[in-house]
Amino acid sequence: MDTRHRKTLIDLLTLPTAPLCEQYVTKYIHGWVRDRPDCHLKRDEYGNLRVHLRRGPAQRRPLLFSAHMDHPGFEAERMLTPDRLLARWRGWVAPEYFAGTRVRFYSNGRWIRGKVSSTKTRVVRGRLRVQTATIAVRERVERGSIGVWDLPDPTVRGSRIYARGCDDVAGVAAVLCALDVLRAGRMAVDVYALLTRGEELGWTGAIVACRSGILPRQARIVAVETSSELPGASVGEGPILRVGDSTGTFTPGLTAFCHEVGLDLARRDRSFKPRRKLMDGGSTETLPYLNAGHEATGMCVALGNYHNMDRRRGRIGPEFIDLGDFAGLVRWFAALARSRRSSDGLGQAVPMMVRRLDRTWASRLRRTADRVSGV
C-alpha cells in the first residue's frame, strides 16, 4: 500500500469524531486542501464539505464520492458531581455494550478516561437506544468534548488496521487518497468529494446536502462506506460495489458502470478482485440522494466489529478493515473518475449479450412455437 495513503488513513483514524462533533475531521480536510492548490473547498450552511478537483473541461454529469465524517460517540453535557459526567450518546450501538465499558473524552487537547456507570434508554424507531450515559471520571470534562470508546490509536496487524472507528472516516480517507491519485496523473478529470456530517443520526448531512446547493445538479453519486462484513463479503476479500443496502437497491446504470470499470481493472491485474454484493447489513447515504432524484450507487470495504460491537466476545472492540481492500477501493475510485465509459443504460455488456442471445435463439423459438400452441 502507498505509504502516503497509509499516512492519510492513519492520521484520520486517530482523530476524535462523533455525530454533530466532526470538527477535527473537518479541520484536517481544510489543511489537506490548503496543501493542494488544485483542489477547491466549499462548505454549505450545515457544515458539509465539498472538495472539487478539475483538470480539463467540465463534465456534464461529474462523479461525486460521498463519505461521512462521524462515527457513533458521546458528547459531554455537564458534570453532575466532581467525578460524574453526564454525556449524550448519538448513533447505534446495542445498549448491552455500555455498562462498565471504558471511554475517553477529548477535553482541552488531551484525553480524559472514564467508565460508563449507567445509561438512560428509550425506544426510538422500534429499537431500544441509549440516550445519555453517566460516566465516572477522575477529572472535569469540558462541555462539548467528544467521547469515544477507550481503544488504542490505529494499529496495523498483518494486513488489517484496527481503530476506534473506521465507519466512516476510513471512507473519507479512501476518497481523499483517490483524489491524490488523480492529481498525480495527467488525464482530464472533473470529480467531487462530499464529506458529510451526522450520518449516524440517519443520513442527516446527506439529506440537507440535497437542498443546500452543494451538490452539482447532475452529479452521479457514489456513496462510500465501510459496511458490516457478511458471508461472501468478508474483510480481506476485496473492495465491494454495493447493488443495494438495507433500504433498497441503487441506480442500475451507474452500478453497472462501476462494475464494468472494476472488471476492466481486473482484466489488467489479476490481483484486483472487485466484488458486487447486496450489502444489507446497514444503510448508506444513497437513499437520500436517490430520493432527491440523483443517480446514486454505493461502494465499500467490509468492516469487522461493526459499530465497535465485538459480537463474538460480547464487548466493545476496535473496528477493523483490510489495507488491501482499502487500496483496491482507492484504485477503483480513481479508475471511475478517469473512465470514459458510458454509465447510461445497464452497462455495455448487457445489451451485447441480449443481442447475441436474440440472434441465437429467436428463430428456434419461432420454429418450435407450434409445439407449445394449443396445449
Ligand SMILES: [Zn+2]
Ligand atoms: Zn455507521
